[in-house]
Amino acid sequence: MAGLFESIFDVMYLVLVISLGIKMLFIKEKGAKTFGLMAVLLGVGDSFHLVPRIMAHMTENGMERFVSILSWGKMVTSITMTVFYLLYYFYYKRETNKNNKGMDILMYALFAARVILTLLPQNNWGSAEPNLTWVIIRNVPFTIMGVILMVLSYKENKLFKKFSILIFLSFLFYLPVVLFADKYPLVGMFMLPKTVAYFLLAYFGYKKYKSEFSGMDILEFSYISLIFGLAAGVFFREFTKYFKFNEYSMLSVLHTHTLVLGFILGMIIFLLISSLGKKDISKYKIPVNHWIFGMLFSITMMFIRGIYQVIGNGAELFNNAMFSGLAGLGHIALSVGLIWSMLLLISDFRIVKDK
Secondary structure, eight states: OOHHHHHHHHHHHHHHHHHHHHHHHHHHSSHHHHHHHHHHHHHHHHHHHHHHHHHHHTTHHHHTTTHHHHHHHHHHHHHHHHHHHHHHHHHHHHHTTTTOOHHHHHHHHHHHHHHHHHHHHGTTSSSSSSSSSHHHHHHHHHHHHHHHHHHHHHOOOOHHHHHHHHHHHHHHHHHHHHTTTSSSGGGGGGHHHHHHHHHHHHHHHHHHHOSOOOOOHHHHHHHHHHHHHHHHHHHHHHHHHHHHOOOOOOOHHHHHHHHIIIIIIIHHHHHHHHHOOOOOGGHHHHHHHHHHHHHHHHHHHHHHHHHHHSSSSOOSSSOOHHHHHHHHHHHHHHHHHHHHHHHHHHHHHHHHHHH
């Protein structure tokens, strides 16, 4: 049961943080683009570790079965997180207009040391027995980077103080996992609050640049749905091919649901609202958010159930009714949002017609 809910959490986190990143890449300010790149990198990098964890939860003895890809996924995530903090340092410099060549050299040196140490064979990547000594060694420069960024950020404005606290919390929950999770698996649950801290870091960055709700939000959602829909199609093809699975699974319809409910419907609603010529469409914000959340939760459940169908080998790890019930919550929210949005559109079109 815990594995299912962790999987739901992981998928929603990945989709949300990547979506926030893409939305920030649309914003003109350079700071927003830097933060957007950070968020996309964060989500894509974490997916190399979290998707294998989801796979492990969806089959018996999954942690042993997928120990190799879980390990390699950690390696990729270790590198992308290091790049994430280096980008954050660039962002800090740009926003505060502070330049310190000595600090630049130190951060570059720590970055290089972390990446090189992570790539060395002594880490035993792909093995069921990681080298604890090297786990500690490779995290020393990474932790120093984090401490430096915490201190620098805390000296700045209110937003940077929030960033500082979130970086502190991320390391607070991350280090026990690094040191003790292999011996005490339950310690791995600390990765959940660590993930929340990273998501909030991306979210606060997004809020700094986010303007009022507008038609562009719907258009951007449509575009993001297109990206995820195409990615879902590729994932379905390659995932089922790798596991030699030729039967029906939710993965086979995941991309079509995403494209229709997100991309196509998003474009239609955007065009309809745009045709009204209204500048203030704030009343659409709540129903549209219902629709987006409902779709996100629905495709999350489809993704997880699809993986379960492909690699579960028929094991009854979870009750099918539970999958259906949880997916139903997403469908309800999605339906409410769409119906509500259409009712508002009908009302607005009647007003325009009466004029």
